[in-house]
Amino acid sequence: MPAHGTVSAVIQTLEGAQEVAKAIRQSGYLLDKNDLKRLLADLSASISESKMELTLLQSVIEEKDAELIRMNEAQVYRGNLRRRGDAYYKTIDTRPYGQPYCSYCWEKDNQLYHLHNRILSRDTRVCPHCKNDYQAVRTPFLDADKIAV
Numbered sequence: 001m002p003a004h005g006t007v008s009a010v011i012q013t014l015e016g017a018q019e020v021a022k023a024i025r026q027s028g029y030l031l032d033k034n035d036l037k038r039l040l041a042d043l044s045a046s047i048s049e050s051k052m053e054l055t056l057l058q059s060v061i062e063e064k065d066a067e068l069i070r071m072n073e074a075q076v077y078r079g080n081l082r083r084r085g086d087a088y089y090k091t092i093d094t095r096p097y098g099q100p101y102c103s104y105c106w107e108k109d110n111q112l113y114h115l116h117n118r119i120l121s122r123d124t125r126v127c128p129h130c131k132n133d134y135q136a137v138r139t140p141f142l143d144a145d146k147i148a149v
């Protein structure tokens with residue numbers, strides 16, 4: 001049995017449906033009611049399995065699409081991000097601005113996560129993904145207006 005959510009799994013379920021067609025042909029198209037009922041039940045089961053496998057395959061494809069989008073974004077941002085203090089920032093004319101991104105997640109996985117203020121703390125920011133803490137003074141919000149050209 002191939003892994004679920006693969007083309008092989010879909011093909012295998014379709015082969016189940018083909019087996020039903022083969023059985024009908026081999027009978028010379030002469031089947032009693034009970035055999036016909038059984039074969040129709042097999043056919044319905046194969047179609048249901050095909051639908052399920054196609055749904056799983058669709059989610060595999062969607063995950064891959066999301067991964068491609070993420071990789072493309074990482075590629076685009078790679079040239080436009082700058083480290084300042086303990087975080088990364090987008091840049092305008094090479095000058096960092098805006099909200100800080102987690103430096104650990106960017107350097108390890110090329111993923112961009114904004115740091116959040118820790119609840120009830122003005123001194124600490126936290127990455128929602130890796131949960132690393134950062135000092136707020138080392139990861140400030142940089143106002144874009146103040147670096148306007």
Ligand SMILES: [Zn+2]
Pocket residue numbers: 102103104105106113127128129130131132
């Ligand atoms: Zn992180």
